Amino acid sequence: MKTIFSLSTLLACISTVFCLRNDPSILVIGAGPAGIAAATRLLERGFKNVTVLEAESRIGGRILSVKFGDAFVDLGAQWCHGEEDNVVYDLVKDFNILRHSTLSKKFYHSSGKVIDEGFSEEIFNIMDEVYTADGNRHVPDYLTVGDYCKQNFNETLHQKYGHDREKLGLALSTMDYFQHKVLGFEGSFSWYEPAAKNDYRDCGGDLQLNWNGLGYKTILEVLMRKYPNKIRQLPIDTKIILNNEVRKIRWNENLLKNAVTVSCSDGTEYTVDHVIFTPSIGVLKERAYTMFEPRLSDIKHQVIGNIGFGSVMKVALHFPKRWWGDENGFNFFWSSEDKWSVLRDLPEDPNWIGTSWVTYLYAIETTEKNPKVLIAWFTGNFVPVIEQLSDRVLINGIYYVLKKFLSQEYEINKPDRINRSQWYSNPHFRGVYSFQTVKCKRGNGVTSETILATPLTNVENRPIVQFAGEATHP
Ligand SMILES: Cc1cc2nc3c(=O)[nH]c(=O)nc-3n(C[C@H](O)[C@H](O)[C@H](O)COP(=O)(O)OP(=O)(O)OC[C@H]3O[C@@H](n4cnc5c(N)ncnc54)[C@H](O)[C@@H]3O)c2cc1C
Incomplete structure (x- = not known):
């Protein structure tokens, strides 16, 4: 089962890619864990001109903890898979939340x-x-x-x-x-x-640590610094726009500023210096051809086709x-x-x-x-x-x-x-977690995931549209 490891890669690269000079405008597409991690890291590093666009009426993406009965149940991500080299574990280990789960063998x-x-x-x-x-x-x-x-x-x-x-x-x-x-x-x-x-x-x-009734959503609260208390919370709520689906991403490699224009379902348009794109590979499989203008490279389309996604x-x-x-x-x-x-x-x-x-x-x-x-x-x-x-x-x-x-x-x-859950029917997901098929490029060289994660750059080779999220990490 794919975990939220991709967060560590994302968090590591954010500070090196963007330059605080001139406070560039940055649009994060998707308020799942990758989008929330990206936005919170940017805010922590002093970037102010950050907006997060989310198609659903809630944040969390494939983390969906709902109050049901006496506690939260997870209809999406449920377990923290491991204690070593796991950014999720590292983020929460001091809060005494995670518990060992025993699964039935009967x-x-x-x-x-x-x-x-x-x-x-x-x-x-x-x-x-x-x-x-x-x-x-x-x-x-x-x-x-x-x-x-x-x-x-x-x-x-x-x-x-x-x-x-x-x-x-x-x-x-x-x-x-x-x-x-x-x-x-x-x-x-x-x-x-x-x-x-x-x-x-x-x-x-x-590999099977549970959230003791608080739900996997706790990781989002930790990222936003709302957990364990709200005193030091980041000013992220006002940066997130819900119910606004991105329909079109027009990018221009010749522009050094305002290189990307993003059009949304409510008719609004955002022209920004940088975009971080985090929707699932299921969304890309369905919409990549129509969403990006100019269209993505053939090799990117090929890996989008080859990386597996089901439900x-x-x-x-x-x-x-x-x-x-x-x-x-x-x-x-x-x-x-x-x-x-x-x-x-x-x-x-x-x-x-x-x-x-x-x-x-x-x-x-x-x-x-x-x-x-x-x-x-x-x-x-x-x-x-x-x-x-x-x-x-x-x-x-x-x-x-x-x-x-x-x-x-x-x-x-x-x-x-x-x-x-309805992960497959929902056009903002179209499935659960990605997997490598026999058609994927694997091994230590250039993998399908690294090809997917390769940013769209401008003529100075600076990234203008970056791809992050679960499927950009094996
Ligand atoms: C049933 C299930 C069980 C899982 N179990 C585990 C587990 O036990 N442990 C674990 O670590 N992981 C688990 N996962 C995987 C984990 O949930 C994902 O790896 C993680 O949520 C991926 O985060 P993300 O931010 O990359 O993508 P997402 O969570 O998919 O977030 C992307 C966001 O983009 C939004 N979006 C999509 N299209 C658009 C658009 N056009 N415009 C604007 N916004 C858009 C979506 O609404 C979503 O909020 C599970 C997932 C599922 C579904």
């Missing part, structure tokens, strides 16, 4: 039959050995994560359970779950899209009464017969070539400081359709799954409220 079967806890844990440990988000693998360049995981998972299961047909059969039927879990990390629609070997490196230390969906569920105990969550895997039976039970609901949408729900997690809330995770190519379902259909479908898998152990009640 499987439940669609037949309702109880899966032995020891066996569940063994399978989980094999999955964790076979797949890590870190792509430092000695495999051919053309191999995808799906090829790699499928082969290695299969081999390991045969080695371990080859002597026991029943266990082997059960273990092999978790493959579908494994695929969904991997998609949750990669953010792709299929596990045959991401390259098995990639430049993403895990940070050291705990996952999270649904926060609030229950009138807590029905579970002290578990951390539930992981579901289906038999093929049970998958078919869903089509009979929910005949009106959408399905993908005979696979009902509800079978894309693979895990449900508890969330910190929120005793009546669970988070449901959907991954896979059907997410764009699931995002369009009404709250009523979502609640009924998820309730159906909970009953099917868990009713032998728990007295489940129906969620009375939900809150859900």
